[in-house]
Amino acid sequence: MKVLVLAERPGAAEELSAGARAMGADEVALVAFGDMEMPPSCADLIYRVTVPEGLSLDNATATVNAIFDHVRPDVVLVEPTRHMRILAGALAFHGGTSAIADVMELDGDVASSMYYGGAAILKRKPGKTAIYLMQPGAFGDSVAASGANQEEPFAWVDPGATVKVLSSEPIEKSGVDLQKADVVVAAGRGFGLESDLDMARALCDKLEAGLGCTRPLAEDMKWLPRETYIGVSGLMLAPKVYVAAGLSGQMQHMVGCDRAGTIFAINKDADAAVFDQCDYGIVGDIQTVLPLLVNEL
Ligand SMILES: Cc1cc2nc3c(=O)[nH]c(=O)nc-3n(C[C@H](O)[C@H](O)[C@H](O)COP(=O)(O)OP(=O)(O)OC[C@H]3O[C@@H](n4cnc5c(N)ncnc54)[C@H](O)[C@@H]3O)c2cc1C
Missing domain, CATH: 3.40.50.620 (HUPs)
Structure with a gap:
């Protein structure tokens, strides 16, 4: 074949x-x-x-x-x-x-x-x-x-009608390329304030991870770029490690990360769906858990 x-x-x-x-x-x-x-x-x-x-x-x-x-x-x-x-x-x-x-x-x-x-x-x-x-x-x-x-x-073949590039401007990319990252930290609506994302960024620094998010954080709150949300209508990733922080684990999100090697979840609701889909889970408030993790790492 x-x-x-x-x-x-x-x-x-x-x-x-x-x-x-x-x-x-x-x-x-x-x-x-x-x-x-x-x-x-x-x-x-x-x-x-x-x-x-x-x-x-x-x-x-x-x-x-x-x-x-x-x-x-x-x-x-x-x-x-x-x-x-x-x-x-x-x-x-x-x-x-x-x-x-x-x-x-x-x-x-x-x-x-x-x-x-x-x-x-x-x-x-x-x-x-x-x-x-x-x-x-x-x-x-x-x-x-x-x-x-x-x-x-292989010689270029003229396609007839052509799409010309009139000008181009590089998009300023912040942080790690999520498609290539071994470790991804994903933030969800459990992050009540935009400034809370600094806790996720601090964890990313410790883990050399890329920061992604659920769709509402990118589409509704616009706290993170649209191209960083993960899920069925966003990025489909397969990193070695995925840390799902303050997100509920809706199927539309989880299909974008369920090929990760190991999934860790942090959520204050013990019944959150994400705990059925992770390898390791911490029931706790991200406000407490994330600073503790960052300190320990
Ligand atoms: C057609 C369609 C396509 C979609 N595509 C996507 C997609 O590609 N990607 C995507 O992400 N979504 C997508 N969605 C949306 C998806 O269905 C969910 O609504 C979304 O993923 C939920 O985001 P969330 O987990 O951040 O928010 P929520 O579901 O609101 O969950 C927030 C979680 O945070 C927890 N929490 C709150 N405060 C704290 C705290 N202080 N500490 C710890 N935990 C806390 C809560 O217990 C809760 O479980 C799509 C929806 C549709 C209809």
């Missing part, structure tokens, strides 16, 4: 290539954009694509379609970033098939995804060629990525 991997981040490329091996792939080809550095022994073949100056990555549709025609994969695994979603959609059209999004699990070729905000599981089978947009951590880590990383440049 041949698998083609489309990813923007080296970590995701490695995870999807390992997933391809776990699916039984005997050939894994990967598309690398720009000067993206690939982890060693990641895939058999790497097709390097240079996006012309001033063009957006979204314009790589025709190039990715050409790589697809060249490789003729049985399965395409895609990191679900905004750019990759566009490329996957165009590729599905080109290949006369469909792209299956939000895949949490693959059982053979049947893809499971969350439905109705997590109230149901949707199971879908692919069309002619399988194109799956995989959630992070969907493959677990049972198999390692492998391959000689044999690299070949």
Whole structure:
């Protein structure tokens, strides 16, 4: 079986290539954009694509379609970033098939995804060629990525109509990249004041963790950036350690962290749902527990 991997981040490329091996792939080809550095022994073949100056990555549709025609994969695994979603959609059209999004699990070729905000599981089978947009951590880590990383440049194919980048401004990112963090501290509505988040930040400093949150803290209170909330409509993470502090453990949040290695929960309500889903729980007020933890660490 041949698998083609489309990813923007080296970590995701490695995870999807390992997933391809776990699916039984005997050939894994990967598309690398720009000067993206690939982890060693990641895939058999790497097709390097240079996006012309001033063009957006979204314009790589025709190039990715050409790589697809060249490789003729049985399965395409895609990191679900905004750019990759566009490329996957165009590729599905080109290949006369469909792209299956939000895949949490693959059982053979049947893809499971969350439905109705997590109230149901949707199971879908692919069309002619399988194109799956995989959630992070969907493959677990049972198999390692492998391959000689044999690299070949692939010529840019003009997509016709182009999306031009007129200007760009870096977003000021504060703190740790949550997708890459080994440890994540997530704050919920138990943090009554914005200034209470300093307690979570102090814990993050001790644990070298990234600070995330539940949706209300980002969407309603706007205390933390929108891109830091975790859950079905936010980030799906699989860190080694997840500290859920002052959050109730609603399913819409927990699906974003239930692949964490170890989950710790702190909540003053002993009946909070989060205690059914954590490995270790502390029943207590964050106002007391967090400073104590920070002092002890
Ligand atoms: C379609 C849909 C999609 C959604 N997607 C997401 C999503 O992606 N991510 C997400 O997070 N939510 C999402 N939600 C919202 C989700 O359903 C919950 O409402 C939300 O996760 C609850 O956030 P919370 O746990 O911070 O708040 P609450 O549910 O209000 O929980 C606060 C918790 O803090 C505890 N607490 C209070 N004070 C203290 C204290 N001093 N010390 C310790 N504990 C304390 C309380 O006991 C309580 O358990 C979605 C909802 C819908 C309908």
